Amino acid sequence: MLDDFLVRAALAGLGVMIAAAPLGCFVVWRRMAYFGDAVSHAAILGVALSFGFQISIFAGVLVMAVGMALLLNLLSSRGHSYDAALGVLAHSALAAGLVAVSLLGTVRIDLMAFLFGDILAVDRGELGVIWAGGAVVLGLILSRWNALLTATLNPDLAHASGINPKRADLVITLALAITIAVALKVVGALLISALLIIPAATARVAARTPEAMAIIAAALGAVSVLGGLWVSFQLDTPTGPTIVCVAAGLFALGNIAQAVRGAAR
Template sequence: MLDDFLVRAGLAGIGTALAAAPLGCFVVWRRMAYFGDATAHAALLGVALSLALQGPVMLGVLAAALVMAITVQAMTGVGLAQDTSLGVLAHSALAAGLVGVSFISGVRVDLMAYLFGDILAVTVTDLALIWGGAAIVVGLMIWRWQRLLTATLNPDLAQASGISARVEGLVLTIALALTVAVAIKAVGALLIGALLVIPPAAARPLARTPEAMALLTALIGCAATLLGLAGSLQFDTPTGPSIVCAAAAAFAVSAVGARIWSKR
């Protein structure tokens, strides 16, 4: 079954959506959308380093994303506003990655795949890495769910309960880096942030509890992945952007439906 590239692509997309779903909820609740973008932009620098060192691309992306996320946290509160720090680091990392890739022979043809994803070229090894990473992210979110939720929605209660905001922030940082490494094959470095933000934004008006929002986000992400994949094959469009367009359509339907329902 795994010899069929469409089956591999679908499974890779579903694994990516499952990894992004619970983390995306916290990205929306904490207003960390630009933080996700900054981490994702570092992915291309990780790609360049991996290719230069002839190492696994996913490992290089994970390392670069983790370094970026930790650096952003460290720079917060040292005199620069967080959005300024994020802007400087995100664009610098993206530019450095693009320049670095240009120095490596034989990579220019594949640059679009790293920027916008190449889910149709997923191998069985890639699939194992994607689902392994997704399992770690989901397991980490389940393990820390209540503590993360308390630290996010009620910081005063978290402090009174002995929950460390710094530790929970580190957990989110690690999960975000893993998700970026998982998602780069499916949607590429430029659209990972969209996959983290749009499905939970679409689920938010429809969910009554945080857990329901996480589950609905996973369903929307999986549906957008499969619809985007089908649309890409039908209309010969780039797969990664097609997946994001499908998620954006789900958000539009959710927003309009919520507005109509609220007027009843």
């Protein structure tokens, strides 16, 4: 069954979504969209370092993503404007990554595949890494769900309940870095944040509880992946961007439905 590249692509997309759906809810609740962009842009520099030092791409991207997240937290704690730090580091990391790739010389890299994803080229080994990474992220979030939710929605209540918000921040940061590392092959560094944010933002319209939002986001993410693969196959369009376009279409439909319901009341 895994000899069919479309089956591997579908499984890869679903493996990413088991991590991206619940994590995306926290990204939306915490208003971390630009934080996710900055960390994902560091993925290209991680790819260049992976080829330069001949290590696993997953390991290189994970190290750079974690490093970028920690650097952002350090700069913001030192009094730098958070928006300014995000802007400087996001664009600097992307530019440095592109320069580093050009300096590799004899190593041939399909840069477009890392920028926008190449889900149709996922092999069995990469599929295993994607599902393992997704399972780790899902386990992290589920094991700390109540603590993460309390620290996100009410930091004062978290303190009173003996929950350390900084530890919650660290869990979210680590989960975000792992998700970016496993999603790079699926949608690329420039579209990872969209896959995190759009299904969660769509689910927010219909959900009544945080748990329901995470479940609905996962379902919408799965529909986006499978629908994007089908549309891409039919129209011969780039698969990663097509998946994001399907997710955006679901977001538009969700908001239109909400507006119609509101007008009918």
